[in-house]
Amino acid sequence: MNRRSRAGAALLSLAVVAGLAACSGATEEQAGAPVTLNYWLWDDNQKASYQQCADEFTKANPNITVKISQAAWNEYWQNLTTQIASGDAPDVWTNQGSYYPQFVSSGQILDIQPFVEADKVDLSQYQGGLADLFTKDGKRFGLPKDWDTMALVYNTEHLKAQGIDAAGLANLTWNPTDGGSFEQAIAKATVDEKGRNGLDPAFDKTKVKVFGFLPEWADGSQGQNGWGNLAASNGFTYLDKNPWGTQYKYDDPKLAQTIDWFKSLSAKGYAPALDKASTLSRDSLLNAGKGAITFAGSWMINSYLGDGAKLKFAFAPLPTGPQGRKTAINGLSDAIWAGTKHKDESWKWVKFLGSADCQNIVGGNGVVFPAIKSASEKALAAHTGKGRDVKVFVDEAAAPGGTFFVPITEHGNEISQLVQDAIQAAILGQTDSATSLKKANDQVNALFK
Amino acid sequence: MITTKPRDDRRAAWLFLLPVLVGFAVFYGYPAARGVWYSVTDYNMLNTATYVGAENYAKLLADEAFWNSMKVTAWYVVLNIGSQTLLALGIATLMHRLTRSVMLRATLLLPWLVPNVTIGxxxxxxxxxxxGFVNQLLHAVGLGPVGFFTDETWAMPTVAGINTWAYTGYTALLLYAGMLQIPQYLYEGASIDGAGEWRMFRGITLPLLRPVLALVLVVSLIGSFQIFDTIAVTTKGGPVSATQVIYYFIYLQAFKYFHLGYAAAAAVFLALILGVLTAIQMRLLRASRSDLA
Structure with a gap:
């Protein structure tokens, strides 16, 4: 062995030793060694609030720093899935109902039930039912962080000019046959080019200037932004059990009736027909004065009441249907990656995110409604402080029997496309609603075989 | 007598090709081979891929949505290639016979320089x-609003039109470059014999442009099959899959539903179709031979 190769061998063995050391460092965590956790979320509006939480958290746990990364909703799930596939996922990430089941079934999310039991986390502090959305077979895959409900949003000045009483909007009724007082309000809010409203016998439905109602047709399998709420108030339930049901019921005539009612709005000229609808979002159309009323989720509060809005808007509760007033409620959670090297630290962070300490910070900034009830009150107070009336969202969430959870099952993405296409086909008149939904329902249920 | 054998340059040639070959192997060959492998597995990004044989292909052939996407893509290709080639041929001829302004040529390229997402x-x-401005104009002349992206019959022609708008200038430049190779004396002779512009176009330009035209057709056909970004930005495959082209179908399967294996099978199928189409086209247009020689 000459000199050079000896030196090489020495270097090589050094590298091997260093590699071993790195390995052992990863497997047996020394307590107190500095740890950086990667945390992902998609909403840029919330990043600042969670950064505040992370700073507080590091103050209490000086050896743990949290690095927050934000990616827009459309890229978020692709990025996450690719990162998991390459074995380099964030330690903790934000989850949503239709996307997280695939991570559960592929064993990528850590079961935190043992941690929850050991640390005696009080699950009753959360908005009713939210904590259960992220459990399966006695395992728990996240702690709830926030929730959202639906309401009607309307152009205040337009409705006033059309002689629609704002107080009356709080008690609207709806049924699939004649649309109840909700349809009356929509008709009155619709104005043609000659200034006649939808109730005027001379109303010209081919030349509508302002549509009374703006429907959302790209609304997946849940109809959270429209048909889902009304169908539920008509007695429709999505599936046999939620979460983790395996038998969907999109063929329920109560859903078809609801879709038919939406279709009738377009036929009467009160809402844009799907083939003449705008590709732009409903809030841009409302802001442009092209529509008067639509559904809005509580995550849209700052878009409608914030400084960016060009017109004055206000929220009203959803109309009461044959089975009462029903709003979709949806929640997010924080999950730990099963492959993380820092399980204990990650749990500490998730516990902190799910605690009043963090959720009060988030609530105080008035961006979303945190999952903890008391923190939600803080969010409400923050909005009220800014002169924004958003009480309807909180009232609806608290009303007994007034909420339903959007479905959480396997194959969420495919179901979303299938049902959305079926509803659009029905609206476009390719087939009638019942046939279209029956076909989609068969395709959906075939996914579970 | 000294005989000199012609020098064999082949070894040197391979040396020069090496950098490109490495790039090709790493960025095309390897991913393509992996793609073919995934197409016979049940890979979904989160599992370890296991071999499932021809299952993905069998499922693909029975998949209504897949065939719909093939049909939709074909319709798009017809609309796009048809309008784009005709327009480009017209513009190139005008440039060739009327003006050779550099400014004009540069202007033609402008839409092509804008990123597709921005165009969308x-x-x-x-x-x-x-x-939209266009519907305001229609309204001003008394026509009803047209749901360009939301009406089933209009959605695909609209998308095709947008891409034609974006790519015609580029195609026209390629054809123009081809026309420049045609000897000027042919036109002079023809005009002395009293031939008009249309006659010269049919008798000289078209036949002598054939190899270039064939190449441009093949390249733009392949490009046209790969329509994705305009659709991803504007219609997202809707309304009711009226614009769900094959690339969008593959994208949905791979990155929305995470059926990587299935998506890979669709991609392999698409590659086969493109290969066959190209071969047929090259054959029909005798692209490798020029009438100039």
Whole structure:
């Protein structure tokens, strides 16, 4: 062995030793060694609030720093899935109902039930039912962080000019046959080019200037932004059990009736027909004065009441249907990656995110409604402080029997496309609603075989 | 007598090709081979891929949505290639016979320089049913609003039109470059014999342009099959899969539903179709031979 190769061998063995050391460092965590956790979320509006939480958290746990990364909703799930596939996922990430089941079934999310039991986390502090959305077979895959409900949003000045009483909007009724007082309000809010409203016998439905109602047709399998709420108030339930049901019921005539009612709005000229609808979002159309009323989720509060809005808007509760007033409620959670090297630290962070300490910070900034009830009150107070009336969202969430959870099952993405296409086909008149939904329902249920 | 054998340059040639070959192997060969492997597995990104044989292909052939996407793509290709080639041929001829202004040529390229996503957004606003400028114009002349992106019959022609708008200039430049190779004396002779512009176009330009035209057709056909970004920005495959082209179908399967294996099978199938189409086209247009020689 000459000199050079000896030196090489020495270097090589050094590298091997260093590699071993790195390995052992990863497997047996020394307590107190500095740890950086990667945390992902998609909403840029919330990043600042969670950064505040992370700073507080590091103050209490000086050896743990949290690095927050934000990616827009459309890229978020692709990025996450690719990162998991390459074995380099964030330690903790934000989850949503239709996307997280695939991570559960592929064993990528850590079961935190043992941690929850050991640390005696009080699950009753959360908005009713939210904590259960992220459990399966006695395992728990996240702690709830926030929730959202639906309401009607309307152009205040337009409705006033059309002689629609704002107080009356709080008690609207709806049924699939004649649309109840909700349809009356929509008709009155619709104005043609000659200034006649939808109730005027001379109303010209081919030349509508302002549509009374703006429907959302790209609304997946849940109809959270429209048909889902009304169908539920008509007695429709999505599936046999939620979460983790395996038998969907999109063929329920109560859903078809609801879709038919939406279709009738377009036929009467009160809402844009799907083939003449705008590709732009409903809030841009409302802001442009092209529509008067639509559904809005509580995550849209700052878009409608914030400084960016060009017109004055206000929220009203959803109309009461044959089975009462029903709003979709949806929640997010924080999950730990099963492959993380820092399980204990990650749990500490998730516990902190799910605690009043963090959720009060988030609530105080008035961006979303945190999952903890008391923190939600803080969010409400923050909005009220800014002169924004958003009480309807909180009232609806608290009303007994007034909420339903959007479905959480396997194959969420495919179901979303299938049902959305079926509803659009029905609206476009390719087939009638019942046939279209029956076909989609068969395709959906075939996914579970 | 000294005989000199011609020097064998082949070894040197391979040396020069090496850098490109490495790039090709790493960025095309290897991913393509992996793609073919995934197409016979049940890979979904989160599992370890296991071999499932021809299952994905069998499922693909029975998949209504897949065949719909093939049909939709074909319709798009017809609309896009048809309009784009005709327009480009017209513009190239005008440039060739009328003006050779560099400014004009540069202007033609402008739409091609704008990123596709920007083009999609731009036209989405212009053509919007309620807020779009185009519908305001239609309204001004008494025509009803047209749901360019939301009406089933209009959605695909609209997308095809946008891409034609974006690519015609580029195609025209390629054809123009081809026309420059045609000897000027042929036109002079023809005009002395009293041939008009149309006659010269049919008798000289078209036949002598054939190899270039064939190449441009093949390249733009392949490009046209790969339509994705305009659709991803504007219609997202809707309304009711009226614009769900094959690339969008593959994208949905791979990155929305995470059926990587299935998506890979569709991609392999698409590659086969493109290969066959190219071969047929090259054959029909005798692209490798020029009438100039």
């Amino acid at each position: 957004l731009l036209w989405m606003w212009l053509l919007d049913t309620n807020l």
